[in-house]
Amino acid sequence: MSDTAAASVPALFTVGTPIADTKTPSGPIEERWDARRFDARLVNPANRRALSVIVVGTGLAGGSAAATLGEAGYRVEVFCFQDSPRRAHSIAAQGGINAAKNYRNDGDSAMRLFYDTVKGGDFRARESNVYRLAQVSVDIIDQCVAQGVPFAREYGGLLDNRSFGGVQVSRTFYARGQTGQQLLLGAYQALERQVGAGTVSVHARHEMLDVIIADGRARGVVVRNLVTGEVSAHFADAVVLATGGYSNAFYLSTNAVGCNATAIWRAHRRGALFANPCFTQIHPTCIPVSGEHQSKLTLMSESLRNDGRIWVPARAGDSRLPSEIPKTERDYFLERRYPAFGNLVPRDVASRAAKNVCDRGFGVGPGGLGVYLDFADAIARLGRSVIEERYGNLFDMYQQITAEDPYRAPMRIYPAVHYTMGGLWVDYDLQSTIPGLFVIGEANFSDHGANRLGASALMQGLADGYFVLPTTLAHYLSVGPFEKLDERHPAAREALAAVQDRISRLLGIKGRRSPVFFHKQLGALLWDHCGMERTREGLLTALGAIRTLRDEFWSDVKVAGGTQELNQALERAGRVADFLELGELMCIDALHRDESCGCHFRAEHQTQDGEALRDDKDFAYVAAWERSGEAGPPILHKEKLTFKYVELKARSYT
Amino acid sequence: MNVTLRIWRQESPVQPGRMIPYQVEDISPDMSFLEVLDVLNERLTVAGEDPVAFDSDCREGICGMCGLVIDGVAHGPQALVTTCQLHMRSFADGAVIDVEPWRAGPFPIVKDLVVDRGSLDRIIEAGGYISIPTGSAPEAHSILVPKDDADAAFDAATCIGCGACVAACPNGSAALFLGAKITHLGLLPQGQPERRSRVLGMVTRHDEEGFGGCTQIGECTAVCPKGIQLDVISRYHRDMLSALLHSG
Numbered sequence: 001m002s003d004t005a006a007a008s009v010p011a012l013f014t015v016g017t018p019i020a021d022t023k024t025p026s027g028p029i030e031e032r033w034d035a036r037r038f039d040a041r042l043v044n045p046a047n048r049r050a051l052s053v054i055v056v057g058t059g060l061a062g063g064s065a066a067a068t069l070g071e072a073g074y075r076v077e078v079f080c081f082q083d084s085p086r087r088a089h090s091i092a093a094q095g096g097i098n099a100a101k102n103y104r105n106d107g108d109s110a111m112r113l114f115y116d117t118v119k120g121g122d123f124r125a126r127e128s129n130v131y132r133l134a135q136v137s138v139d140i141i142d143q144c145v146a147q148g149v150p151f152a153r154e155y156g157g158l159l160d161n162r163s164f165g166g167v168q169v170s171r172t173f174y175a176r177g178q179t180g181q182q183l184l185l186g187a188y189q190a191l192e193r194q195v196g197a198g199t200v201s202v203h204a205r206h207e208m209l210d211v212i213i214a215d216g217r218a219r220g221v222v223v224r225n226l227v228t229g230e231v232s233a234h235f236a237d238a239v240v241l242a243t244g245g246y247s248n249a250f251y252l253s254t255n256a257v258g259c260n261a262t263a264i265w266r267a268h269r270r271g272a273l274f275a276n277p278c279f280t281q282i283h284p285t286c287i288p289v290s291g292e293h294q295s296k297l298t299l300m301s302e303s304l305r306n307d308g309r310i311w312v313p314a315r316a317g318d319s320r321l322p323s324e325i326p327k328t329e330r331d332y333f334l335e336r337r338y339p340a341f342g343n344l345v346p347r348d349v350a351s352r353a354a355k356n357v358c359d360r361g362f363g364v365g366p367g368g369l370g371v372y373l374d375f376a377d378a379i380a381r382l383g384r385s386v387i388e389e390r391y392g393n394l395f396d397m398y399q400q401i402t403a404e405d406p407y408r409a410p411m412r413i414y415p416a417v418h419y420t421m422g423g424l425w426v427d428y429d430l431q432s433t434i435p436g437l438f439v440i441g442e443a444n445f446s447d448h449g450a451n452r453l454g455a456s457a458l459m460q461g462l463a464d465g466y467f468v469l470p471t472t473l474a475h476y477l478s479v480g481p482f483e484k485l486d487e488r489h490p491a492a493r494e495a496l497a498a499v500q501d502r503i504s505r506l507l508g509i510k511g512r513r514s515p516v517f518f519h520k521q522l523g524a525l526l527w528d529h530c531g532m533e534r535t536r537e538g539l540l541t542a543l544g545a546i547r548t549l550r551d552e553f554w555s556d557v558k559v560a561g562g563t564q565e566l567n568q569a570l571e572r573a574g575r576v577a578d579f580l581e582l583g584e585l586m587c588i589d590a591l592h593r594d595e596s597c598g599c600h601f602r603a604e605h606q607t608q609d610g611e612a613l614r615d616d617k618d619f620a621y622v623a624a625w626e627r628s629g630e631a632g633p634p635i636l637h638k639e640k641l642t643f644k645y646v647e648l649k650a651r652s653y654t
Numbered sequence: 655m656n657v658t659l660r661i662w663r664q665e666s667p668v669q670p671g672r673m674i675p676y677q678v679e680d681i682s683p684d685m686s687f688l689e690v691l692d693v694l695n696e697r698l699t700v701a702g703e704d705p706v707a708f709d710s711d712c713r714e715g716i717c718g719m720c721g722l723v724i725d726g727v728a729h730g731p732q733a734l735v736t737t738c739q740l741h742m743r744s745f746a747d748g749a750v751i752d753v754e755p756w757r758a759g760p761f762p763i764v765k766d767l768v769v770d771r772g773s774l775d776r777i778i779e780a781g782g783y784i785s786i787p788t789g790s791a792p793e794a795h796s797i798l799v800p801k802d803d804a805d806a807a808f809d810a811a812t813c814i815g816c817g818a819c820v821a822a823c824p825n826g827s828a829a830l831f832l833g834a835k836i837t838h839l840g841l842l843p844q845g846q847p848e849r850r851s852r853v854l855g856m857v858t859r860h861d862e863e864g865f866g867g868c869t870q871i872g873e874c875t876a877v878c879p880k881g882i883q884l885d886v887i888s889r890y891h892r893d894m895l896s897a898l899l900h901s902g
Binding site: 083086091142143154182189190193204291293298396397401467514565569 | 665666681682684685686688689692693695696698699700702703704705707709710711712713714715716717718719734735739741743764765768770771772774775778779780782783784785786787788789790791792793794795797798799800801804805807808811812814815838839842844845
């Protein structure tokens with residue numbers, strides 16, 4: 001780092017005391033989850049009716065957790081902003097879910113899934129958590145099959161598997177290209193069963209706007225009824241956030257348009273540490289942007305990379321149709337650069353490679369922002385019907401959006417923001433730094449390090465919700481129930497007033513520009529400077545611009561309509577206001593992490609071949625950020641990562 | 655291209671609604687229908703008018719949140735797509751397009767184009783599941799499912815719960831939605847123990863919610879964005895008959 005850098009960067013943040021996970025048992029890694037389950041206190045079934053839990057979010061993590069806690073006999077209140085819990089964005093996950101079943105007898109095991117995940121995450125995840133994830137992966141498949149999830153099967157009636165990016169075994173279970181939908185419907189049906197049984201109540205079209213912390217414990221939430229506009233407080237003995245990731249900070253992402261960071265950001269403002277906010281995954285196989293009014297990007301499962309070959313013309317600016325370019329004049333750049341893994345390299349590697357060839361002028365399609373994903377060889381080898389069976393719905397979707405037929409001409413793809421590995425910091429029990437506030441699924445930072453492998457998000461969401469949280473939450477609740485609270489408690493009064501005040505402020509500005517205008521500006525800044533490739537200079541530019549944009553937002557935003565009604569502009573404004581704060585922290589985190597690792601590619605730190613250059617001596621830690629008031633710089637707490645079971649070495653896919 | 659949208663505006667469930675025309679100019683045929691509504695809403699917001707309320711989330715045809723009746727057809731003129739997947743290339747330049755919410759008794763209007771479909775959740779709550787508490791599942795390969803059955807179950811399970819079938823049905827029946835879930839679970843070995851109680855519970859709730867009966871008209875399958883076929887309704891009727899015979 002240069003002298004000027006050293007002089008200016010510390011002003012952006014301060015370094016606080018280290019943080020450590022105190023819940024992981026010692027001992028061999030294979031025995032830790034068993035040890036934790038044995039040490040965890042239990043709650044007598046008869047006492048569970050007296051204990052209440054709030055779950056915010058109904059995706060794979062929240063839905064599975066709420067259903068399981070309801071089955072156990074706790075009183076569960078669930079909130080989601082959609083009109084039904086079945087619509088959470090997990091539903092859009094396509095490719096599959098990993099599990100170390102080793103049904104293919106290809107050398108898979110919990111240890112190998114653990115190894116692949118730690119390595120794929122570029123050594124920025126906690127070993128104990130990842131091993132547990134690999135261990136419980138097998139139980140998830142059993143559970144989902146028993147629920148009636150219609151996984152793909154072979155003619156003998158057994159479950160089918162396929163391989164996915166970043167690994168050399170076939171461990172991915174799938175339901176055509178709609179695995180997320182089918183898994184979520186399984187969890188949703190289990191949840192509705194508990195609604196029928198009276199253990200769970202669901203509040204759809206409610207958005208969480210604050211968390212209530214009383215006597216040092218998370219004891220409730222403030223929500224806005226999105227239909228009536230009513231703001232109310234709800235109380236419980238513990239609060240679980242399962243509200244997903246923050247990809248929509250980039251405006252254009254593959255996330256649903258409603259996905260937002262408000263719940264986790266509000267919890268962060270109340271004291272929960274936010275870990276690794278700059279770890280945002282860019283997915284390589286998305287449909288390229290077509291115009292300025294685009295509201296979202298569409299992902300196509302990376303399972304397509306199993307049979308599709310990625311290439312660009314070998315000559316920059318070659319404008320011939322793909323069918324007119326002979327094989328000898330094509331550059332299959334992933335197969336060339338990474339012969340061992342070919343088109344199946346991890347997402348960050350594939351995305352960056354695509355960006356590089358496009359930046360050098362080899363890209364195809366409008367603006368040169370695309371590469372070909374070609375199925376001609378696979379169709380010739382396997383026949384069209386096999387390809388249709390495997391990817392039919394994805395091909396249909398591509399044709400629907402682009403009006404091009406991928407059976408005849410190669411698809412054009414380009415990377416897009418897809419998933420956020422960062423999130424609220426949690427310990428081995430999935431508890432945040434606020435006692436009683438648990439965070440599960442994509443909303444936490446836990447298992448994927450600096451890059452998530454394909455088919456691992458569904459695995460983590462369901463592992464957290466079905467198997468991990470119900471054990472660790474019981475341990476926490478065993479000392480409850482806590483003192484009963486209501487709206488008169490000072491903490492509740494303060495939170496309710498803060499939410500009302502913020503809504504009034506947003507409606508009172510009456511400026512000239514819509515919330516979407518600011519969202520698009522923020523998205524462009526983050527994509528340009530905190531996206532696939534980051535530089536110190538670019539991040540400093542973005543930081544200044546984001547602060548200016550935030551000031552403009554709070555003086556010039558226009559929110560039409562009133563408070564006591566369905567007001568989608570108001571919903572959007574609140575979410576954008578939070579993204580404007582989170583975006584700044586993302587840039588500070590990216591700036592402070594003066595190394596390249598996984599998705600976080602700092603142009604200053606690369607090998608001669610353009611591969612990420614990690615700095616394990618200085619950066620083998622989780623960066624957990626504490627907020628220090630409205631104006632003060634955030635405080636960095638480091639959780640040191642140690643690697644005992646996976647050798648810390650440069651990631652190589654050649 | 656330019657279009658005129660005649661949109662149903664209704665401030666609240668208790669106030670009367672009406673169709674209001676809006677011109678939207680200079681749009682691209684590659685834009686989705688909902689992106690055109692986005693453009694209109696940006697314009698209305700900046701002008702200080704109340705934007706048009708409509709539901710959408712994933713915008714890739716899988717969450718089931720969006721749903722508009724466009725020129726009298728649920729999800730619009732193109733088969734096998736949701737409203738969010740409909741692109742302006744499906745319309746002529748200068749077209750006048752009517753945009754309305756789902757209209758059915760069990761889907762009360764919330765505002766403008768937004769309706770309440772909670773009745774569909776309550777049908778699932780009444781039996782649309784397999785009772786298998788977390789942790790009690792047997793090893794996955796102990797349950798063999800013939801591929802044909804698994805594929806047919808999957809086809810039925812692709813229902814996204816959007817409610818287009820109800821909006822299109824002259825009787826306001828949710829038979830296709832009901833049949834899809836009954837078929838999905840009824841085709842699998844795991845779903846057998848509760849097969850009769852499931853159909854009885856779900857159909858009873860369906861009727862209580864005010865959905866109409868099925869008279870096999872087929873409007874539902876014609877608008878279903880996932881192409882769910884009428885045979886799921888036959889299967890539900892067969893299961894219903896069997897359940898009634900056994901319940902004496």
